[in-house]
Amino acid sequence: MNVQEHIEMFGTIDSELRIGGQPLSRLAARVGSTPFFAYDRGLLDARVDLLRRLLPARIELSYAMKANPMPAVVQHLASRVDRIDVASAGEMQHALDTGIRPDRVSFAGPGKTPAEIRQAVAAGIIVEIESPTELGRVIAAGEELSVEPRIAIRVNPDFAVKGSGMRMGGGPQQFGIDAEQVPDLLASFAGGADILGFHVFAGSQNLNAEIIAEAQNQTVDLVAQLADALPAPLRYLNLGGGFGIPYTERDAPLDLETVAANLERLVSGPIAERFPDARPVIELGRFLVGECGVYVTRVVDRKVSRGRTFLVVDGGMHHQLAASGNFGQAIRRNYPVVVGSRLSSPAGEEMSIVGCLCTPLDLLADGIALPADAAIDDLVVIFQQGAYGLTASPTAFLGHPAPAEVLI
Amino acid sequence: MNVQEHIEMFGTIDSELRIGGQPLSRLAARVGSTPFFAYDRGLLDARVDLLRRLLPARIELSYAMKANPMPAVVQHLASRVDRIDVASAGEMQHALDTGIRPDRVSFAGPGKTPAEIRQAVAAGIIVEIESPTELGRVIAAGEELSVEPRIAIRVNPDFAVKGSGMRMGGGPQQFGIDAEQVPDLLASFAGGADILGFHVFAGSQNLNAEIIAEAQNQTVDLVAQLADALPAPLRYLNLGGGFGIPYTERDAPLDLETVAANLERLVSGPIAERFPDARPVIELGRFLVGECGVYVTRVVDRKVSRGRTFLVVDGGMHHQLAASGNFGQAIRRNYPVVVGSRLSSPAGEEMSIVGCLCTPLDLLADGIALPADAAIDDLVVIFQQGAYGLTASPTAFLGHPAPAEVLI
Numbered sequence: 001m002n003v004q005e006h007i008e009m010f011g012t013i014d015s016e017l018r019i020g021g022q023p024l025s026r027l028a029a030r031v032g033s034t035p036f037f038a039y040d041r042g043l044l045d046a047r048v049d050l051l052r053r054l055l056p057a058r059i060e061l062s063y064a065m066k067a068n069p070m071p072a073v074v075q076h077l078a079s080r081v082d083r084i085d086v087a088s089a090g091e092m093q094h095a096l097d098t099g100i101r102p103d104r105v106s107f108a109g110p111g112k113t114p115a116e117i118r119q120a121v122a123a124g125i126i127v128e129i130e131s132p133t134e135l136g137r138v139i140a141a142g143e144e145l146s147v148e149p150r151i152a153i154r155v156n157p158d159f160a161v162k163g164s165g166m167r168m169g170g171g172p173q174q175f176g177i178d179a180e181q182v183p184d185l186l187a188s189f190a191g192g193a194d195i196l197g198f199h200v201f202a203g204s205q206n207l208n209a210e211i212i213a214e215a216q217n218q219t220v221d222l223v224a225q226l227a228d229a230l231p232a233p234l235r236y237l238n239l240g241g242g243f244g245i246p247y248t249e250r251d252a253p254l255d256l257e258t259v260a261a262n263l264e265r266l267v268s269g270p271i272a273e274r275f276p277d278a279r280p281v282i283e284l285g286r287f288l289v290g291e292c293g294v295y296v297t298r299v300v301d302r303k304v305s306r307g308r309t310f311l312v313v314d315g316g317m318h319h320q321l322a323a324s325g326n327f328g329q330a331i332r333r334n335y336p337v338v339v340g341s342r343l344s345s346p347a348g349e350e351m352s353i354v355g356c357l358c359t360p361l362d363l364l365a366d367g368i369a370l371p372a373d374a375a376i377d378d379l380v381v382i383f384q385q386g387a388y389g390l391t392a393s394p395t396a397f398l399g400h401p402a403p404a405e406v407l408i
Numbered sequence: 409m410n411v412q413e414h415i416e417m418f419g420t421i422d423s424e425l426r427i428g429g430q431p432l433s434r435l436a437a438r439v440g441s442t443p444f445f446a447y448d449r450g451l452l453d454a455r456v457d458l459l460r461r462l463l464p465a466r467i468e469l470s471y472a473m474k475a476n477p478m479p480a481v482v483q484h485l486a487s488r489v490d491r492i493d494v495a496s497a498g499e500m501q502h503a504l505d506t507g508i509r510p511d512r513v514s515f516a517g518p519g520k521t522p523a524e525i526r527q528a529v530a531a532g533i534i535v536e537i538e539s540p541t542e543l544g545r546v547i548a549a550g551e552e553l554s555v556e557p558r559i560a561i562r563v564n565p566d567f568a569v570k571g572s573g574m575r576m577g578g579g580p581q582q583f584g585i586d587a588e589q590v591p592d593l594l595a596s597f598a599g600g601a602d603i604l605g606f607h608v609f610a611g612s613q614n615l616n617a618e619i620i621a622e623a624q625n626q627t628v629d630l631v632a633q634l635a636d637a638l639p640a641p642l643r644y645l646n647l648g649g650g651f652g653i654p655y656t657e658r659d660a661p662l663d664l665e666t667v668a669a670n671l672e673r674l675v676s677g678p679i680a681e682r683f684p685d686a687r688p689v690i691e692l693g694r695f696l697v698g699e700c701g702v703y704v705t706r707v708v709d710r711k712v713s714r715g716r717t718f719l720v721v722d723g724g725m726h727h728q729l730a731a732s733g734n735f736g737q738a739i740r741r742n743y744p745v746v747v748g749s750r751l752s753s754p755a756g757e758e759m760s761i762v763g764c765l766c767t768p769l770d771l772l773a774d775g776i777a778l779p780a781d782a783a784i785d786d787l788v789v790i791f792q793q794g795a796y797g798l799t800a801s802p803t804a805f806l807g808h809p810a811p812a813e814v815l816i
Contacts, residue, residue, distance in 0.1 A: 066766065066806050087766045090807030109806070111708045111720040111764030131711045131720075133784070156713060166768050172716035174762040300519045303539045305564060308580035312519040312539075321802060326734050328769045354582040356519030358474065358495045360574050361736045376541070391804040394729060398474050398517070398799075399498030 724763015
């Protein structure tokens with residue numbers, strides 16, 4: 001997906017990028033300081049609408065708020081999706097602040113502390129068990145609090161998914177309980193919690209629809225085998241998500257139609273036959289919010305060193321760890337970047353954009369074509385920043401102020 | 409450097425690691441929560457003493473506080489070193505809070521905003537100019553505030569240093585002003601600031617003493633050429649630092665004697681002859697504080713998945729970006745790690761240590777030998793955490809509480 005397509009998704013006003021209906025310079029004036037993150041409410045809604053339109057009606061959407069825990073974003077989505085998934089007791093508090101029903105909140109992640117599990121049981125959310133130890137802790141917390149805990153078992157599948165940005169299932173994993181261990185665990189279960197069902201998640205940031213569809217098929221097969229051992233009918237069937245978004249020019253967007261067609265087949269076929277009480281859940285973080293956000297940073301200096309032109313901006317890697325190539329990437333590739341205040345100028349000169357940190361890691365764009373007249377005070381925009389931006393970056397590094405975040 | 413050598417540096421009490429004179433479990437009780445960072449005051453002092461003993465007396469030591477800006481650490485070092493280097497206006501405030509004289513504080517880094525430069529000029533610290541634009545801003549701020557700004561010119565040298573963890577000089581760079589541009593810049597300088605001298609810094613985290621010595625020799629040669637164009641005698645000669653510390657078993661500690669012997673030759677020879685008014689500065693961050701700190705995290709779960717044993721801890725990559733292999737490393741290598749509460753148990757079983765984040769990136773140790781009896785509630789210690797630990801990590805990721813930091 002190229003830069004022009006990203007620009008078109010947001011739109012333009014005169015020679016500026018449009019964000020939430022406003023020209024970039026006016027939004028920057030409203031925010032009052034750079035750098036900042038801006039999330040476009042209309043694009044968020046459009047993304048939810050797209051999913052609702054294409055996916056089978058019986059599918060529930062869960063928002064994995066780890067992708068973007070900004071309270072206004074979580075609040076906005078809380079009324080538009082069916083569930084929220086949290087990754088810590090801290091996230092759980094923000095999810096519950098939205099007014100969502102506790103039984104619509106799930107809590108996944110290895111290493112839940114006894115204190116976190118006690119909080120989750122007290123709240124009445126669904127705790128996704130990642131180990132036999134966690135099951136014991138949940139039951140103990142339920143007894144202590146006189147509450148029947150709601151739980152699901154997170155399963156580490158016996159298959160792996162190729163082509164994911166991050167593989168999270170198959171082989172030895174810290175995530176979930178190995179599929180082959182689940183029957184024994186359920187056989188030894190002596191009550192003390194309501195086991196609603198299963199969560200199987202094999203990998204994230206996948207752009208290949210066929211692979212996602214195949215993983216969903218294998219997941220339904222696996223759950224069909226495991227469900228026999230459940231003490232009650234299956235009421236929770238979390239198929240994971242892993243829908244990717246295109247970060248670089250060589251990435252093509254996910255073919256959502258293909259994924260949707262396969263889900264339709266599963267929902268009307270094996271799921272309807274086998275699990276009439278369950279509405280399957282697709283859990284999405286990055287795919288829901290990632291493309292709706294931008295990072296805006298101001299040019300502080302323009303300098304030429306030994307033939308190379310640098311734009312030095314007031315933001316940097318401390319807010320943009322992934323764009324700098326330091327968030328799990330084996331190879332650094334440029335994210336889509338424009339000078340958002342000069343969209344009419346032809347991109348004719350090769351430049352690098354570097355942040356204000358005193359480290360060579362702080363590289364936001366390496367040798368890309370930008371307007372030759374790009375100058376101090378111009379606003380640089382990095383796309384695909386709605387997910388894993390601010391909170392996935394080392395914000396305290398070098399003591400710069402925290403950036404603002406706005407939902408517009 | 410192997411794990412046993414790291415243990416010996418801190419010492420032991422019974423079967424536990426000793427930190428700041430206390431057994432690990434007692435320190436953990438004092439802190440009251442895990443995970444936490446602990447910095448050993450005695451080891452900090454020992455490191456300063458080592459440098460003072462080996463380096464020529466005329467060398468000034470500057471602490472690059474970006475490595476560890478914890479206020480207590482900065483305060484402790486402020487009375488033991490000669491200077492503090494800051495990388496932002498935020499760091500500058502903390503440096504000045506220690507009571508250090510402003511002319512002993514330097515401010516380096518590309519992308520200083522006009523507001524930051526105004527703050528620095530008002531404070532009276534040394535602003536290290538990274539571009540002609542910054543020189544203009546400093547002079548303007550001085551006029552506005554009726555203060556003569558103290559400045560130094562950061563020079564991007566015409567040589568590169570091999571073997572650095574991060575190369576920061578030579579070729580095109582966002583750092584400093586190209587050496588060949590400096591004479592013209594000085595020729596066109598018409599007053600408005602006191603230009604004290606130069607800072608040349610070619611690369612960080614270097615473990616090869618010969619290469620560091622050669623870079624220092626080239627730096628003195630370069631400054632000798634450039635100093636002719638200065639409007640006043642050179643009074644500031646910052647030779648950089650770049651002294652590395654060993655993070656992995658394959659790293660050997662830096663041979664400080666070789667670096668010191670070369671500095672002695674420079675100080676008594678060319679520097680004394682050419683710059684009688686200047687005390688050369690060696691600027692160190694990581695080398696001063698990196699080995700004095702540990703990260704302590706508690707085992708929350710122990711699980712076996714398909715033949716692999718995982719210790720799941722309550723900390724993780726959100727405090728340990730570098731140990732997880734995501735801070736500029738091309739290849740992930742294990743940092744030195746022990747179960748600090750079981751030093752007497754033989755390290756006989758291969759395990760992996762993972763954090764509590766719901767991502768496969770959160771890997772703190774991959775297949776290392778640990779005590780077979782390592783269990784829930786044990787305290788895992790990661791060494792070499794005094795520099796670029798907490799502030800260089802995405803602390804807000806997944807909404808876990810911030811870790812404590814103690815200087816003991």
